[in-house]
Amino acid sequence: xxxxxxxxxxxxxxxxxxxxxxxxxxxxxxxxxxxxxxxxxxxxxxxxxxxxxxxxxxxxxxxxxxxxxxxxxxxxxxxxxxxxxxxxxxxxxxxxxxxxxxxxxxxxxxxxxxxxxxxxxxxxxxxxxxxxxxxxxxxxxxxxxxxxxxxxxxxxxxxxxxxxxxxxxxxxxxxxxxxxxxxxxxxxxxxxxxxxxxxxxxxxxxxxxxxxxxxxxxxxxxxxxxxxxxxxxxxxxxxxxxxxxxxxxxx
Amino acid sequence: xxxxxxxxxxxxxxxxxxxxxxxxxxxxxxxxxxxxxxxxxxxxxxxxxxxxxxxxxxxxxxxxxxxxxxxxxxxxxxxxxxxxxxxxxxxxxxxxxxxxxxxxxxxxxxxxxxxxxxxxxxxxxxxxxxxxxxxxxxxxxxxxxxxxxxxxxxxxxxxxxxxxxxxxxxxxxxxxxxxxxxxxxxxxxxxxxxxxxxxxxxxxxxxxxxxxxxxxxxxxxxxxxxxxxxxxxxxxxxxxxxxxxxxxxxxxxxxxxxxxxxxxxxxxxxxxxxxxxxxxxxxxxxxxxxxxxxxxxxxxxxxxxxxxxxxxxxxxxxxxxxxxxxxxxxxxxxxxxxxxxxxxxxxxxxxxxxxxxxxxxxxxxxxxxxxxxxxxxxxxxxxxxxxxxxxxxxxxxxxxxxxxxxxxxxxxxxxxxxxxxxxxxxxxxxxxxxxxxxxxxxxxxxxxxxxxxxxxxxxxxxxxxxxxxxxxxxxxxxxxxxxxxxxxxxxxxxxxxxxxxxxxxxxxxxxxxxxxxxxxxxxxxxxxxxxxxxxxxxxxxxxxxxxxxxxxxxx
Numbered sequence: 001x002x003x004x005x006x007x008x009x010x011x012x013x014x015x016x017x018x019x020x021x022x023x024x025x026x027x028x029x030x031x032x033x034x035x036x037x038x039x040x041x042x043x044x045x046x047x048x049x050x051x052x053x054x055x056x057x058x059x060x061x062x063x064x065x066x067x068x069x070x071x072x073x074x075x076x077x078x079x080x081x082x083x084x085x086x087x088x089x090x091x092x093x094x095x096x097x098x099x100x101x102x103x104x105x106x107x108x109x110x111x112x113x114x115x116x117x118x119x120x121x122x123x124x125x126x127x128x129x130x131x132x133x134x135x136x137x138x139x140x141x142x143x144x145x146x147x148x149x150x151x152x153x154x155x156x157x158x159x160x161x162x163x164x165x166x167x168x169x170x171x172x173x174x175x176x177x178x179x180x181x182x183x184x185x186x187x188x189x190x191x192x193x194x195x196x197x198x199x200x201x202x203x204x205x206x207x208x209x210x211x212x213x214x215x216x217x218x219x220x221x222x223x224x225x226x227x228x229x230x231x232x233x234x235x236x237x238x239x240x241x242x243x244x245x246x247x248x249x250x251x
Numbered sequence: 252x253x254x255x256x257x258x259x260x261x262x263x264x265x266x267x268x269x270x271x272x273x274x275x276x277x278x279x280x281x282x283x284x285x286x287x288x289x290x291x292x293x294x295x296x297x298x299x300x301x302x303x304x305x306x307x308x309x310x311x312x313x314x315x316x317x318x319x320x321x322x323x324x325x326x327x328x329x330x331x332x333x334x335x336x337x338x339x340x341x342x343x344x345x346x347x348x349x350x351x352x353x354x355x356x357x358x359x360x361x362x363x364x365x366x367x368x369x370x371x372x373x374x375x376x377x378x379x380x381x382x383x384x385x386x387x388x389x390x391x392x393x394x395x396x397x398x399x400x401x402x403x404x405x406x407x408x409x410x411x412x413x414x415x416x417x418x419x420x421x422x423x424x425x426x427x428x429x430x431x432x433x434x435x436x437x438x439x440x441x442x443x444x445x446x447x448x449x450x451x452x453x454x455x456x457x458x459x460x461x462x463x464x465x466x467x468x469x470x471x472x473x474x475x476x477x478x479x480x481x482x483x484x485x486x487x488x489x490x491x492x493x494x495x496x497x498x499x500x501x502x503x504x505x506x507x508x509x510x511x512x513x514x515x516x517x518x519x520x521x522x523x524x525x526x527x528x529x530x531x532x533x534x535x536x537x538x539x540x541x542x543x544x545x546x547x548x549x550x551x552x553x554x555x556x557x558x559x560x561x562x563x564x565x566x567x568x569x570x571x572x573x574x575x576x577x578x579x580x581x582x583x584x585x586x587x588x589x590x591x592x593x594x595x596x597x598x599x600x601x602x603x604x605x606x607x608x609x610x611x612x613x614x615x616x617x618x619x620x621x622x623x624x625x626x627x628x629x630x631x632x633x634x635x636x637x638x639x640x641x642x643x644x645x646x647x648x649x650x651x652x653x654x655x656x657x658x659x660x661x662x663x664x665x666x667x668x669x670x671x672x673x674x675x676x677x678x679x680x681x682x683x684x685x686x687x688x689x690x691x692x693x694x695x696x697x698x699x700x701x702x703x704x705x706x707x708x709x710x711x712x713x714x715x716x717x718x719x720x721x722x723x724x725x726x727x728x729x730x731x732x733x734x735x736x737x738x739x740x741x742x743x744x745x746x747x748x749x750x751x752x753x754x755x756x757x758x759x760x761x762x763x764x765x766x767x768x769x770x771x772x773x774x775x776x777x778x779x780x781x782x783x784x785x786x787x788x789x790x791x792x793x794x795x796x797x798x799x800x801x802x803x804x805x806x
Contacts, residue, residue, distance in 0.1 A: 097696050117696075119652065215692075222693045232688045236622065
């Protein structure tokens with residue numbers, strides 16, 4: 001399945017790439033499993049997953065055609081509890097932004113629930129599924145340590161100006177800039193970590209703008225996204241005419 | 252367009268204490284936290300005294316282990332638009348601002364009752380004469396009974412007038428001859444209060460009908476809900492008829508009560524739907540069209556200012572009090588509401604679109620409200636405002652949430668569409684289009700989770716012929732499924748703008764328009780934002796004070 005976002009400009013093109021479930025995103029950092037667990041803060045490194053029911057193989061399930069059509073995710077198969085992961089994305093060219101996170105999650109990941117806000121995006125999934133998705137979201141080009149952030153609480157910051165090092169504001173100060181890298185000193189719920197976790201250096205401003213999926217004066221001006229604006233206008237008109245006279249609209 | 256003074260830019264420079272508001276970089280974490288705020292220092296000092304006297308802690312802002320550490324970035328103050336009042340965010344919180352409370356109270360405690368049916372009962376059923384003299388006498392009596400005086404039975408308890416001194420009743424009629432023959436203390440004089448042309452049209456519409464505008468005491472709506480208002484007014488009015496016209500017997504009383512409570516009563520708000528059930532005269536039941544009627548800024552200012560004042564009034568009423576208080580509970584959406592009446596932002600954006608409309612279409616209400624026009628105006632509104640957010644990172648910082656931004660942008664589009672087309676339905680469609688699609692696809696972010704769900708359904712609903720979906724925009728309000736917080740400013744702005752464009756002297760009701768021109772109201776509805784500024788500065792004289800009941804109180 002491929003997806004063509006309306007328009008031929010570079011923002012539209014990048015949006016199409018983001019929303020293509022076959023895209024293999026460039027890996028730019030390695031986060032050991034132990035450090036990922038620390039950042040998420042749901043369990044102690046090395047401990048098992050919290051379970052809310054026995055593994056499905058141990059349960060006698062009612063005959064249900066949906067079970068045959070939709071195979072359970074590994075987390076569901078093992079009875080993992082549902083955990084959460086939340087990102088805040090700066091307006092200043094975070095590689096992913098909330099609405100497109102939502103769309104990306106929808107076409108790429110199974111068994112996740114998500115809520116889209118203006119600055120943040122919440123994902124809920126079975127624990128081991130969530131960790132798998134978190135790994136891709138944090139290790140690849142989809143994350144920039146200066147403009148994207150893990151925040152379970154006090155998410156404010158997406159629209160703030162940036163600090164001297166180009167980092168997004170965080171009232172909880174979960175991360176610091178040290179020797180060219182961004183180090184998390186607190187987990188997503190702002191509990192202090194025993195050992196800081198580096199997420200590497202921020203991308204350059206040029207690179208962030210080049211890969212931006214936001215229409216802005218320093219990428220592509222929204223006024224110039226004619227195909228997109230026409231497409232939205234078409235949706236608006238169809239909703240309008242459909243509401244006024246559904247039968248005629250169907251014709 | 253000409254280079255003009257941009258008051259929004261001036262305000263932003265001042266509140267952020269910087270000359271360069273185009274820089275997207277700043278510094279954080281060194282401003283002294285909550286200590287930047289004089290209000291919070293004051294709150295903490297008071298909280299310590301309270302905790303000591305009551306033995307239970309309260310307000311622990313200075314504790315580092317409780318919640319978010321406030322003040323990690325520069326804590327900018329706010330200018331209230333159209334004023335020179337600089338205040339803190341806390342000053343615009345519903346509980347902290349007495350003017351905002353009184354604005355709501357003055358609306359909620361108002362009820363309008365037609366006197367014609369009661370006069371017919373007096374004349375035809377009871378054989379009484381009704382003349383200007385008897386009406387004057389009745390008005391004296393009703394101004395005794397409505398604030399809590401007794402007329403019929405002995406040994407009844409009465410109300411201390413000091414506690415209900417904001418309560419009274421007045422007469423409203425379009426009949427000039429009758430009006431001139433009445434005691435002027437009791438008359439809402441449309442001719443004196445409105446510009447000549449507006450007064451003439453309002454008088455013509457009201458005609459010879461006579462209405463009694465009753466204000467029950469502020470304290471009444473503080474001890475009960477809006478459902479008390481028409482009942483209080485009706486009961487005290489029936490008693491006044493009995494006393495003024497020497498009427499006895501049960502059946503006439505029932506007729507008066509029927510007239511006052513049901514037959515000829517205009518409550519400002521309807522009962523809300525079961526899931527959001529509230530009594531009549533609560534804010535959720537007030538139709539959008541009444542907001543521009545309650546607002547009186549058109550009597551003293553230009554069209555755009557009137558629209559801005561109406562938006563401030565309705566935005567606060569619906570978003571801050573109704574959605575934030577009644578429906579959500581808690582401290583509520585101060586920031587989203589404040590964005591529409593602070594720092595001259597909405598004013599500046601609407602001025603831009605006003606000029607754009609003049610240039611593009613040649614004036615107000617000059618263009619047919621079709622889908623392409625709505626699309627064109629909405630696009631220009633969104634593109635202009637987003638350009639400004641790009642140009643001024645401090646503005647984006649000030650409007651830090653999607654709901655805040657959408658509240659502003661949708662209102663700009665709605666006002667502009669209303670002005671250009673003079674069509675309120677088109678203006679609402681523009682607001683919903685902005686909310687549902689236009690901003691989302693530009694920024695890749697919108698409002699909060701599900702916040703645009705109502706907008707996605709509202710475009711087809713608005714033009715649907717199904718009775719549960721469509722309604723004349725002026726009669727819509729937050730008491731419908733397709734409404735939620737931060738969605739009140741644009742319908743009010745759009746509807747008010749549509750009628751302004753057509754030169755209408757009222758939006759939905761000339762009676763409501765005239766009733767709120769009454770100079771005896773505590774809140775001055777001509778200057779909504781100035782009154783709120785007084786509340787922020789703690790200079791507003793509110794009603795409903797109970798100080799005389801305190802130990803040592805006198806009155």
